[in-house]
Amino acid sequence: RRGEMAKSTQLIDNEVFRAYATYAAIVLLKMMLMSLITAYFRITRKAFVNPEDTASFGKGESAKKFLRSDPDVERVRRGHLNDLENIVPFVGIGLLYALSGPELSTALLHFRIFTGARILHTFAYLIPLPQPGRGLSWAVGYSVTFSMAYKVLKTAWLL
């Protein structure tokens, strides 16, 4: 029992892995937040896509008019999909990177810049900020993931 616990906490005792766990959890929670923002806009804008979601507004034509797309809802959904496209590679490559033995300070630099860039990206998308705000924050996050992938491939390469 004790031995098992010790084994299971081995990775989590490693500082780079702890930093990875912290930042991966933060960006995944940030991505999950997009679901709540979508729900908020769907309800306040009364813009739904599933007929069963509008049943509480009455039957027939009176409910049907709420089956519509809304620009604010669509904007949040695009931000959510962009998160999936960028945060998923970060979480996957970041795990391998954390296991490839980087310096703690270098790893923290990667994780912090990525996380900051993705939080900025969400604000840039939802406010919205004028370009190139959103484009730059996207490119910074993308480059961090790319840099980690380079380290992973250099360390692990076995084709």
Next chain:
Amino acid sequence: RRGEMAKSTQLIDNEVFRAYATYAAIVLLKMMLMSLITAYFRITRKAFVNPEDTASFGKGESAKKFLRSDPDVERVRRGHLNDLENIVPFVGIGLLYALSGPELSTALLHFRIFTGARILHTFAYLIPLPQPGRGLSWAVGYSVTFSMAYKVLKTAWLL
């Protein structure tokens, strides 16, 4: 050779990690099943999006009429995207959670509730069940992932 095998099976010998591996594989397979359901509806409803997919129905206008959207196909696709938005955070945060040294019984509780909720969510989406069936099953899965993220951040926190 032997030592290497032993090393590689270290994590998989841990009971919490085995439970994680089992449930993560199940929910990922469930998510993959959505691709087959989409293909089934596309073929039976004859509703495609790529011109090359309708080539077997003939050429020109006779094939073009199958390039259309179908409500059943779109419903499965929304369920699939919702899986991506919710199962991906579960798999990522769940891995970190499994490595953060939780009690086996607590971990099993989290994994079982999440998996049950997401299977219910799929049925609620595809049948479809009246609300709040789908909404509640979504919220239960969401809360489980949130609870695991809390444990991860409490254990690993290194910003």
Next chain:
Amino acid sequence: RRGEMAKSTQLIDNEVFRAYATYAAIVLLKMMLMSLITAYFRITRKAFVNPEDTASFGKGESAKKFLRSDPDVERVRRGHLNDLENIVPFVGIGLLYALSGPELSTALLHFRIFTGARILHTFAYLIPLPQPGRGLSWAVGYSVTFSMAYKVLKTAWLL
């Protein structure tokens, strides 16, 4: 300090894990490439979705005409979403598979076939190749992930 580094490189010293890290990084980078291809087509086809992205083309009606959907852009986006739906399960299940103690040769076979199939799938989608080119490359990747999930569940099963 040394002990910590040794611990952190334990997994990455395992050959199956190194092979997994290599192929997971490659397919995630391939998926990330879809963002660049989308950006390339959006700019060359002048087809945008966010009003702030067309601001550099002028104001009012002159910029508004670039807020449109383009078949090439939509095709790349469908390929990108298909990558998310298939590469994410591979990365998740593949990690568990690599930790379940497979033979190196068997593991390499799985990783190589999946990676080859997904690269072919991208070409089949973007050129596009006539069916069943895209369908077959999709099915091959899907089957590899399924085969790895079977091994994971057989090894780890704890419900």
